[in-house]
């Protein structure tokens with residue numbers, strides 16, 4: 468081997484390293500399958516009725532495999548809630564990076580969130596777990612405040628750009644938007660499994676955000 472080591476044979480994983488890598492990949496994949504199964508169970512049956520065996524069977528793994536990744540049902544709920552807010556955060560980042568006007572960002576955030584509530588089981592599970600948070604008995608993420616802060620930030624920018632009516636309060640409008648969204652997605656869930664949530668959220672935006680057409 469030369470001084471610089473440049474002509475050293477390329478380092479390949481040893482059989483033992485390669486085996487460890489495969490085991491780690493399989494563990495990561497199993498954890499994802501278990502989390503998706505837990506979301507399906509929590510979204511459809513609700514936290515109290517779900518058992519770890521339900522989750523194992525939905526995931527197609529043993530109970531031991533579930534317990535390898537999650538200590539108990541409460542840990543599954545916390546992990547689903549964390550993934551729920553991760554997904555909402557991804558939506559928020561995408562809207563931030565889209566370079567929209569402040570009011571267009573408000574509209575885009577809530578419209579994309581409505582579609583996630585309609586289509587994404589992890590999001591549906593997170594929303595239901597937050598309703599059931601008092602039954603879960605372990606620390607759950609604080610709901611609603613992240614959205615309220617994002618919306619307030621954009622509405623303050625809109626106000627600075629004279630895009631809000633005189634006297635409008637960004638903080639108050641933000642709280643009303645979050646309350647209206649939460650109520651609309653819940654009512655839509657109860658009445659039609661969120662089939663019409665996009666239309667319900669659009670009505671909120673038309674009613675509350677200046678310049679949003681019908």
Ligand SMILES: CCC[C@@H]1OCC(CO)=C1C(=O)O
Nearest residue numbers: 594597610611614645648649
């Ligand atoms: C977009 C409004 C806030 C959002 O709506 C439903 C829900 C469930 O907990 C939310 C949250 O932030 O936690």
